[in-house]
Amino acid sequence: MEAMATPTEQRAVTLSDVGLDTQNKATIGRVLATGKIEQAKEDSDGRMSATIRIQPDQLVFEPSVLVLPHGGQVELELINDDKNTHCALLPSNGDSQFIWLVNHSRGTATLSLDGPGYYWFSSPTGNDEGRGLTGAIVVMGDTPPEARLDRPTQPRP
Numbered sequence: 001m002e003a004m005a006t007p008t009e010q011r012a013v014t015l016s017d018v019g020l021d022t023q024n025k026a027t028i029g030r031v032l033a034t035g036k037i038e039q040a041k042e043d044s045d046g047r048m049s050a051t052i053r054i055q056p057d058q059l060v061f062e063p064s065v066l067v068l069p070h071g072g073q074v075e076l077e078l079i080n081d082d083k084n085t086h087c088a089l090l091p092s093n094g095d096s097q098f099i100w101l102v103n104h105s106r107g108t109a110t111l112s113l114d115g116p117g118y119y120w121f122s123s124p125t126g127n128d129e130g131r132g133l134t135g136a137i138v139v140m141g142d143t144p145p146e147a148r149l150d151r152p153t154q155p156r157p
C-alpha cells in the first residue's frame, strides 16, 4: 500500500530549503532567473553595454536579469565559463540574434530594444533553456503614449 503523504500547508521556502540553489540537487540546474540582477553600463553618449557570463556547473546566466535604464542599443558581451558548449538566443527589434558559445569562449552582439518591458534570452541547445538557462532583459521606461492601451480608467478595489 502506498505510504500516506504528510499533509503540509502552502509555505514560504528559500531556494536552498528545496535544493534549487545548486546544480544536480532538486533539479539539473539552478532554478531560472535566480542569478544576480545588474544594470547595464551607460556611457555619456547614452550607449549601453553589459557582460553576461554562463556560470560553470550551474546552468545559469550571471546576471540573469539585466536592466536597461531606457530603450535603445546595447552592446552585449557573453562569456561561457562552463565546461559545456552553449549558445545565446537574444532578443532584438526586427530579428533575434543567435551566438554559439563553445566552452570557455566569448561572443558579442548589438541588440536594439526600443519598447519598455521584458525580453527573455536563453541557451536553447540541448534543452538548456528548459533546464533553467534562461534570463531576462528589462527595459525601463514608460509605455509610449501611442502604445498605451486605450481603455477606461479601471475601478480600484
Ligand SMILES: [Cu+2]
Pocket: 085, 086, 087, 123, 124, 125, 126, 128, 129, 133
Ligand atoms: Cu546551453
